[in-house]
Amino acid sequence: MFNIPFLDLPPLRAALGTVTLPGSKSISNRILLMAALAEGRTEIHGLLAADDTQVMLESLRTLGVQWTRDGDTVTVDGMGGRVPQAQADLFLGNAGTAMRPLAAALALMAARYGGDYQLRGVPRMHERPIRDLVDALRGLGCQVDCLAQAGYPPLRLTGPSSLHLDTPVRVRGDVSSQFLTALLMALPLVAQRDVVVEVEGELISKPYIDITLALLGRFGVRVQRDGWQRFTIPAGSRLQSPGRIHVEGDASAASYFIALGALAALGEPLRIEGVGSDALQGDVRFADAAAAMGADIRLEPNALLVQRGRWPLRGIEWDCIAIPDAAMTLAVMALFADGPSKLTGIGSWRVKETDRIAAMATELRKLGATVDEGPDWIRVEPLREWRPASIRTYDDHRMAMCFSLAALNPLGGHGAAPVRIEDPACVAKTYPDYFETFFGLVQADAADVPVICIDGPTASGKGTLADELAQALGFWVLDSGALYRATAWAALQAGLDLNDEAAVAPLAATLPLRFAGGQVYLGEENVTEALRQEAVGLGASTVAALPAVRQALHALQLGFRRVPGLVADGRDMGTAIFPDAPLKVFLTASAAQRAQRRHKQLIFKGVSANIEGLLADLEARDLRDKTRSASPLKPAQDARLLDNSDLTIEASVDQVLAWWADQRPF
């Protein structure tokens, strides 16, 4: 996950590949709660691992429910209708699918067996309404207190109290369907007799009720329904574990990739695995809206294949009441259409992770779009002149994911603009690896992918600076020195003479080198430590002076220029490999300072070293690097010079980040 203040996406031009969706949030949290309340053990496969499921899992543990995790399989020991802890204080983040169902289940348990539970969340959760559920629970006889503001969490649920199950439970359905879902999942706990739930007002987000009913069915509870108005939980209903259960891929998350395919899968379709025509989730119907806009979509039972169909997309008017979450994706797709699009039935956007109508309108306008909004609709005009924009995400995962699609702007207008996503880690709510997955599918022109070059002499601190910058910006890192050290190491292993250009160059060309998690691998072998040896460093300097070796490694280095960007550290990054890089830094420090740093490093590693000897080696190496005929070490003409002799690492990083910020159009 990119846990950084912002993530810059370069302009993108195509998409290709296969994505496997994470588990559905809605299904995961329903199954977790039902499994905890049921009789028997449930093995859940493909459970979503994200903030929303984490708060549910932690709450269940606090309530005394036992579960274990093995990869994406979680095994829950069902409690048979009553959790062990009669008192608990639960934190539910911003997960509506945890707050609402747990409130109903614990309110009923407190009423029946006695108890005292508090349910709280992040500040936004305390602004998301829950009055309709509170009213319904109070109508049943539960004791529910709103601890801050009437109609909002945090809640306190206490008991015992007597329940009135002989008259229908009434619940409003026009603010959120989750209130009805919560009651349907909880009432089997007390269904000694038929329990009837009646919905008041027009029920929104109906397909989520279908998910609830289908999963209750898997747990042995067959709710009888009368349209969308009346639901009966038959007397004697009890949740019973189905044993094993599989969570299908998240259909709302599929919407970003359906849009990506519709915009940018130009030759062959993007393959989206985990949901398809067999899906339980209504959000798979987002495909109908995308198809109406012109996407070419094929549904398989458990996969979607999407490519560009009509282009530009067609502006649509669409009632989104059944697909509130995926509908946000349509608002960004609308920028690529041939005429305006209007999305209606989205009043619930106002009470979700943020006021999504206001947030969407504000951020689309930053890109240059003309947007109108009403209480429950939004109208978006297509965009031709895109502006680079820094998109605020309002701690709303869907804002971050939707606006990643705006980086495809070269396909929808003139020019090419980068897009900044603020607080990209907000995707953790439902899709922590969203951006990594997205980057694995998209393609950019190399020239559009930013590179920051950090060149300089040995022991100037390039590697540390490059790593810190890459970390701060979410960029890839290329330690080009490692390529030379790996060549020297491999040549030494093979018993070659390091000056034998004809023998060493072919070895360099076929180096199976990989950087992963701060480690360097040659084939399957982790050579990180081996490459740090002084002898290998000296050998690197020798092989780096051979023009044929440098040429062999050139193409390899260009391949590291990948979305979203690269920090390249070396000696000729700015002069020879990435001459068009938008920021080049030449990092120096006095030879005495560098010798001291190297000395400290070696002592720290337990290697004895002599500072005078190190200084002499450094000076000899500087001279060789500066005077070699192939790419001698010198600053690029447009490089910024940074002497870090008297700077801390943080100060150097801040300086380069400040230079970088000056270059950015935001």
Ligand SMILES: O=C(O)C1=C[C@@H](OP(=O)(O)O)[C@@H](O)[C@H](O)C1
């Ligand atoms: O029941 C569910 O799993 C959900 C129902 C929908 O909420 P509303 O019913 O409040 O629209 C949806 O937006 C939410 O992300 C998940």
Ligand SMILES: C=C(OP(=O)(O)O)C(=O)O
């Ligand atoms: C509305 C959403 O979440 P929640 O389950 O918290 O309601 C969402 O995921 O878009």
